[in-house]
Amino acid sequence: MTPTDILTDIRSAISDESSVRWVDATLRRYMLDGEVEIVNAHPEAQYGLRVSNSAPTLLAANSDSFTVSSEYRTALIHYVAARVFGEDSDDAANAALSKMHFTLFAEALA
Numbered sequence: 289m290t291p292t293d294i295l296t297d298i299r300s301a302i303s304d305e306s307s308v309r310w311v312d313a314t315l316r317r318y319m320l321d322g323e324v325e326i327v328n329a330h331p332e333a334q335y336g337l338r339v340s341n342s343a344p345t346l347l348a349a350n351s352d353s354f355t356v357s358s359e360y361r362t363a364l365i366h367y368v369a370a371r372v373f374g375e376d377s378d379d380a381a382n383a384a385l386s387k388m389h390f391t392l393f394a395e396a397l398a
């Protein structure tokens with residue numbers, strides 16, 4: 289699964305199919321953050337490691353690929369949606385959407 293593969297699903301979840309509200313760079317940054325959260329919760333989810341000085345480095349930090357398995361795709365989508373709606377959390381509806389997506393993220397990791 290590559291970031292490009294999943295961007296369409298994320299944009300659908302956040303109702304931004306035309307890339308009007310959030311640029312790809314922001315979504316990719318949140319995707320990397322989500323990858324880190326997933327691996328922290330489930331180290332077995334990480335199938336590609338780059339080892340440098342005996343410390344694993346996430347490949348997504350250095351390439352256009354994810355190191356988490358595709359079974360965590362839904363969790364990643366909800367993580368990114370929660371983050372983007374959290375940006376506008378001063379609006380009550382977006383705050384509720386952010387909370388909902390964080391809950392769905394946690395459930396997808398369970």
